[in-house]
Amino acid sequence: MLFAGMLYHEREYFRKAREELRKTFGEIAMEPPPSAWEVSDYYREELGWPITRSFIFFRERIDPLALPDIKCITNDLEGRLSREGGRTVNIDPGYMTLSKVVLASTKNYSHRLYIGKGVFAELCLVHVKGKYRPHLFTYSDYASEDSLKIFEEARKVLKLHLHLQD
Numbered sequence: 001m002l003f004a005g006m007l008y009h010e011r012e013y014f015r016k017a018r019e020e021l022r023k024t025f026g027e028i029a030m031e032p033p034p035s036a037w038e039v040s041d042y043y044r045e046e047l048g049w050p051i052t053r054s055f056i057f058f059r060e061r062i063d064p065l066a067l068p069d070i071k072c073i074t075n076d077l078e079g080r081l082s083r084e085g086g087r088t089v090n091i092d093p094g095y096m097t098l099s100k101v102v103l104a105s106t107k108n109y110s111h112r113l114y115i116g117k118g119v120f121a122e123l124c125l126v127h128v129k130g131k132y133r134p135h136l137f138t139y140s141d142y143a144s145e146d147s148l149k150i151f152e153e154a155r156k157v158l159k160l161h162l163h164l165q166d
Helices: 011-025 064-080 145-162
Strands: 002-008 028-030 035-037 051-058 089-096 100-105 113-116 119-128 131-134
Touching (some): 002 011, 064 113, 119 145, 131 145
Antiparallel strands (some): 002 089, 089 100, 113 119, 119 131
C-alpha cells in the first residue's frame, strides 16, 4: 500500500499536494486526522511554524520497484508547490506491507539501501509479535505511539483490500 507522509504549515498547500497525489496515484483508502508536528525545528525555517503532519494511504497497490519513480514524482510536486525557493510541503512517500513499512529518501545514510534514480529505501517499521515496531534509526515521529496506531489501522485496511483474515 502506497502512502505519503506530509509536513506543512499552510493547509492550502497540503490541499493542493493531496489533490495532485490523488490524481496521480488514485483513490485514497485512508486519511487519518492531521496532527501537530513538534519533533524538531528542522523544517521550521523552510515550511513555517507551526507544522502539521498528515498521512495519506492509497487504495491501489504498487510494485515496490516503482518507489524510485514515485519519489521523483513527489520531489517534482514539492518543487512545483515551492515558494520563494523553499518548499511549502514536504512529501515522503513509502509503502507498507503486512510485515513492514518502507520510506523513500534522497539522503544516503548507512541504514538506507540505494534503489535507483538517486533514491534510497529505509526500513522504518517491522511487524513483529502482532504490532509494528521501530528500528534503531526510525524517525522519532514514525516511532511515536500515534504513528504506530495509524500504521496499525492502515494495516487493517490493507488486509481488507487483500481479503485476508486474522
